[in-house]
Amino acid sequence: MYGSKGVGAFAGRRASAAVLGAALLMTACSSGDGGGPDGAAGAEITQQPKGANPFWVNPEGTAARQMAGLEKDGKKAEAERIRRIAEQPVAEWISPENPEEQARGFTEAADKAGRTALLVLYNIPHRDCGQYSQGGAADGDAYRAFVDGVAKGIGDRAATVILEPDAVLHLVDGCTPEQFHEERYDVLSGAVAKLKSLKNTTVYLDAGNAGWGNPDQIHEPLTWAGVDQADGFSVNVSNYYSTEDSIAYGKQLSAKVGDKPFVIDTSRNGNGPYTGGDADERWCNPPGRALGETPTTRTADPLVDAYLWVKRPGESDGECKGGPKAGEWWEEYALDLAGAGD
Secondary structure: OOOOOOOOOOOOOOOHHHHHHHHHHHHHHOOOOOOOOOOOOOOOOOOOOOOOOOEOOOOOOHHHHHHHHHHHOOOHHHHHHHHHHHOOOOOEEEOOOOHHHHHHHHHHHHHHOOOEEEEEEOOOOOEHHHOOOOEOOOOHHHHHHHHHHHHHHHOOOOEEEEEOOOOOHHHHOOOOOHHHHHHHHHHHHHHHHHHHOOOOEEEEEEOOOOOOOOHHHOHHHHHHOOOOOOOEEEEOOOOOOOHHHHHHHHHHHHOOOOOOOEEEEOOOEOOOOOOOOOHHHOOOOOOOOEOOOOOEOOOOOOOEEEEEOOOOOOEOOOOOOOOOOOOOEOHHHHHHHHHOOO
């Protein structure tokens, strides 16, 4: 076990109509640095300053809606904790139902707010090796159609895409059976090429995390998967390794893939990785974790393009430690993450 499992932020179980409806609602309630109309769940949620944080804050996102519910119930202290999540841009994970409509809704809303949409594609065939986030497209053709839909939905609008968390890593760590390797390399490199053909889309191919192994083991697979065509790679998605350790891992790997830059998921790494309990589930809803650095393009190293919140803080890693299904909101855990250090 390399600590790579449990990406668990997949939101495919949500009805795509609800996702799209929320996204389209944003076009009416988010523009520039302003908030939404009175009475909306995101009425008090505004965009972050564009110079340091160009990514779109969804004022009707899960955390914003939870915050509004807590305020309505008179739980002001809890609402203020959740605000720490709601006011930051978090990634939108595109589900397989109607991907074109979702991508269009999110990017249109972001564009009207003068920001960049942050999207995650997490639909690779044989995803997560049968763990909590198992599933994915039925085969390579279904995956290509999914990517085509996303690309059509994005169009010429600005988007930053994190491509398939764990997909390359699971080719390296023995998790994905050998008979699926050729197909996976083919669809990943094809996805990079398709997305990079768009006018304003930036693509980061996922490259695991600082705790799973050595960059020597993954640099060639990343190349076969198309990292040379991508803008860079992502590290620490849905994991807890410190920003310092993630930078060190990323820089070692960058040196082996043409000095490509990278982005770091800092959503829950404020206290670093959990070292107690069962090593096989330290990645799954570990206790005592905290929000990390807020999303920004002003980072500690020139090779790091951004700190991002790719995993949506407050959503479960899976049915472990009393948590709900992967990707579902878990209020208790969200409050703990946001309140760490109080």
